[in-house]
Amino acid sequence: KQEVTQIPAALSVPEGENLVLNCSFTDSAIYNLQWFRQDPGKGLTSLLLIQSSQREQTSGRLNASLDKSSGRSTLYIAASQPGDSATYLCAVPTQGGSEKLVFGKGTKLTVNP
């Protein structure tokens, strides 16, 4: 059974700092990995999707990497801003299926001005 873990549960940094969020999964046979952002009281917004054949995916100040063999992904945020404050979640499709995602519990990021 696939399990997804995100450590730390919360992170507080000063504005301008570069930071890394971590995601690990137990079964490396994944199709892809997605990173989402959730603002308080809101739904999830898809940030990046990395296919299993890719090692990196970039969007603006965000860079996500994937190491399937070690069961890890990182989300790198460059030059953090207070507007980046949110909860970041990662998710992978369940083993053998294409209809369901397994989510981590997220990392709550606070960027202090």
Next chain:
Amino acid sequence: SQTIHQWPATLVQPVGSPLSLECTVEGTSNPNLYWYRQAAGRGLQLLFYSVGIGQISSEVPQNLSASRPQDRQFILSSKKLLLSDSGFYLCAWTPPGGGLVSQPQHFGDGTRLSIL
């Protein structure tokens, strides 16, 4: 472009009352549709998903049910709410065909349900 709508945004209901939450998707056909519940400290829990009209898969035994009466409409219901049904309910969709193998999942803004 595709959009997803959920309503209501917030709901306060007494224990034992019925529930109906609605979700619709625009700008696509035959999407895969999902209902999740998010409770504090417990992460996202998949409740139901549907790959077509009338096709519902249930993930968690509970007093909730889901229906898909139209291609882009997904409804979450209960006949009698329990205190434990409180939470943040999210609807989501993915394009048909490859599903989550190659496509991101898109979420609505959620419904905050409080049971008194």
